[in-house]
Amino acid sequence: MVDKSHTELASLKTDVLEMGYLARDMLDRSLEALESRDVALAGSIEEDKKRISDQDHEIEQKCLRLIALYQPMAKDLRTIAASMKVITNLYRIGRYGKDIAIVVPDLADAPHVGNLVSIPHMGDLVGGMVTDALVAFEREDLAAIHDIVEREEAVDALRYSIFRECLTYMMEDPKNITRCTNYVMIARYLERCGDHACKIAEKVHYMVTGERIEIR
């Protein structure tokens, strides 16, 4: 019975990681579609929306079933509690990927302004934060997220810099307003994804150490 509960707990972690890599993939592909103005690629992300939503429900149910059947304690309990929170953050990250993909068709008819400002760089930073938070979750080791606060600060600074840069393009030529407003929105989505990565890091920290911390 005990072995069975531990096998199920391991399988729960695998499910969370699978959902995590889907969320990260949705975000990556949306940025790739944006950069290359690939409407078909952007369209494919819409299909993942249902998948990530199903995973969210299935994992939540699995967590509740594990609690009800095995009454887990200590780290086992913390792993389940962390998983239930982490999937909400992952779901939001996946949804932001979808939100970015939605605007790609509107931006696909002309070249990007200012080489898409710093959005690709910001996307790399945020994607790295999400991946490292998942690595920490998988390995139950905080090494991968030790500098997540600094990375989050860098992401915040980039959002502000993108906002100001977009303002200059909009002042230069009002035709840029629609396009640049979308860039500002996308930067905001990416910043939120960075925040969700931090929230995941907080939960992983709790899962590993039992101590609750707040990362900004």
Add this chain to the structure above:
Amino acid sequence: MGESAILETKCLNLWYGQKHALIDISVRIPKNTVTALIGPSGCGKSTLLRCCNRMNDLIDSSRVTGEILFNGNDIHDPRADVYTIREKIGMVFQKPNPFPKSIYDNVAYGPRIHGVSEKKVLDRIVEDSLRGAALWDEVKDRLYEPALALSGGQQQRLCIARCLAVEPEVILMDEPCSALDPIATAKIEDLIIQIAREHTVVIVTHNMQQAARASEYTGFMYLGKLIEFDKTTRIFEDPAEELTENYITGRFG
């Protein structure tokens, strides 16, 4: 730990013949709280519990070193009266063990041997004790029926009432629910929490969920040693010792 300790052991060691059953146990049991002792079979939890009111005196081969302080006084002091100690530190056992007498006589038994004979006083003690054990409403109309006719859960609450009747300060419970069904268990757990408002309860249990639900402090014992003692929430959410973690998550051996 802020609360004052009602019971305290200092470097307590106990041997049953050659077997070293308790090893250097130092623990402070806070007053008017529920403290649970958990650990695998044979780890010494019941032995520790039985030490607290000198029940181990009844075993010839047992030998104790170290101190057990009750309200600051060593219970092994030659001047200490073992009967007074057992009056102030009562015990409830695994299997309900009412006397083959009426419900009333079971509860009145203790006060009577302590010299209470006036009917009115005894009536009041019996009613108060049965109310305190959440049994009064179920038995008030059949106080003179045999106690053995009650259900297992009721018998266990009767034993708790019998214990309360002599106004103890501490109640030791050795797996009080292991012979009961889940409903009777839930009633006893509620009762334990209620009793702890005015008494100190120390409970030995194999049921970790019970320890988690009913106690404020938990001690984990292993091979005669007290491995960890802390707030229950801490023990079950984030224990300090790996051994405790392994035990409560079932990763033992």
